[in-house]
Amino acid sequence: MTLRLAATPSGLETAARILRDGGLVAFGTETVYGLGGDATQPAAVARIFEAKNRPRFNPLISHFATAEAAFEQVVATPLARRLAHAFWPGPLTLVLPRASTSTVSDLAADGLESLAVRVPKGESVQALLRAVGRPVAAPSANRSGRISPSDASHVLEELEGRIDAVLDSGPSQVGLESTVLDLTAEGRPMLLRPGGIPAEALEEICGPLAYPESETETAPASPGRMLSHYAPALPVRLNALSVSPTEGLLAFGPTPLAGAGAVWNLSQTGNLEEAAARLFSGLRYLDKQGALLGLTGVAVQPVPAHGLGLAIQDRLRRAAAPRPAL
Ligand code: TXA
Numbered sequence: 001m002t003l004r005l006a007a008t009p010s011g012l013e014t015a016a017r018i019l020r021d022g023g024l025v026a027f028g029t030e031t032v033y034g035l036g037g038d039a040t041q042p043a044a045v046a047r048i049f050e051a052k053n054r055p056r057f058n059p060l061i062s063h064f065a066t067a068e069a070a071f072e073q074v075v076a077t078p079l080a081r082r083l084a085h086a087f088w089p090g091p092l093t094l095v096l097p098r099a100s101t102s103t104v105s106d107l108a109a110d111g112l113e114s115l116a117v118r119v120p121k122g123e124s125v126q127a128l129l130r131a132v133g134r135p136v137a138a139p140s141a142n143r144s145g146r147i148s149p150s151d152a153s154h155v156l157e158e159l160e161g162r163i164d165a166v167l168d169s170g171p172s173q174v175g176l177e178s179t180v181l182d183l184t185a186e187g188r189p190m191l192l193r194p195g196g197i198p199a200e201a202l203e204e205i206c207g208p209l210a211y212p213e214s215e216t217e218t219a220p221a222s223p224g225r226m227l228s229h230y231a232p233a234l235p236v237r238l239n240a241l242s243v244s245p246t247e248g249l250l251a252f253g254p255t256p257l258a259g260a261g262a263v264w265n266l267s268q269t270g271n272l273e274e275a276a277a278r279l280f281s282g283l284r285y286l287d288k289q290g291a292l293l294g295l296t297g298v299a300v301q302p303v304p305a306h307g308l309g310l311a312i313q314d315r316l317r318r319a320a321a322p323r324p325a326l
Pocket residue numbers: 029031032033034035058059060061091093095112114115116118120138139140141176177178179180182192193219220221
């Protein structure tokens with residue numbers, strides 16, 4: 001069941017509690033309604049993808065009440081601070097290098113070295129983010145491939161029964177998503193997604209912007225699309241039906257293959273949300289065990305091709321694909 005909460009002190013308190021407990025709350029921002037989850041809890045982030053029916057993972061924007069809170073999670077440049085001063089709270093998302101001390105989960109950041117951060121505008125979203133006190137990951141609160149919601153009733157049409165609550169703060173003021181500006185490269189900032197803040201307004205502060213040359217560059221996850229990022233040091237073998245003592249096993253389900261040198265079960269109960277949430281940590285774990293025990297590879301048990309299974313398979317395929325020569 002999806003609660004419809006009014007933007008009153010008690011509604012906000014309930015919404016904040018649900019988020020801190022790992023639940024999903026859609027909330028209004030000045031751009032569109034976001035589907036929020038605690039960005040520091042991989043299981044909550046996995047639930048976001050599941051609720052949206054996203055066929056694959058995607059890096060999510062982390063939302064904060066203040067620029068100070070946002071800049072604890074990234075390495076902020078002087079330009080980032082000037083932009084924040086000019087446009088936050090407001091419809092601008094900044095992509096910056098993720099801080100080594102960032103508490104945002106790998107799943108929310110899609111394993112990238114960068115992190116998209118934003119301080120949205122609006123009394124109730126501000127109050128909510130203050131009350132949660134943690135980074136809140138929030139893609140637009142629609143099912144994958146559908147139109148973004150700018151009203152609580154749109155959210156319910158999309159996601160009724162799939163999320164814990166929607167915090168109704170009335171129609172979104174901007175009604176289209178934030179502008180996404182990438183500040184990670186040297187040289188000109190790159191406009192990855194046009195949005196609520198016009199390019200001209202940004203250029204007054206940053207000077208001329210760069211634009212992605214190709215579609216693939218606009219695919220914001222392009223760095224994350226490169227295999228080396230997900231690939232553990234050990235070679236990965238998919239759809240394993242048996243395993244040797246010199247291999248680590250990435251298992252799935254109640255009957256892990258017998259005889260592996262080390263085992264990480266993505267989900268003993270065969271739960272895909274749990275498996276997605278445990279995927280990156282599992283690859284890291286097996287890599288560490290591999291170094292300790294002198295393992296020669298990672299064998300992966302089959303993962304079903306539905307729901308989050310497709311996203312998991314996507315990452316595993318990348319991990320298993322031929323590596324670029326060094
Ligand atoms: O207005 C908005 O930005 C809304 C509200 C809810 O805040 N959120 C939103 O999120 O539109 P979403 O997930 O639908 O879009 C996020 C955009 C995507 O284009 C994503 O690929 C990009 O930001 N993005 C996120 N993290 C990134 C990163 N590390 N590097 C490059 N692009 C990134």
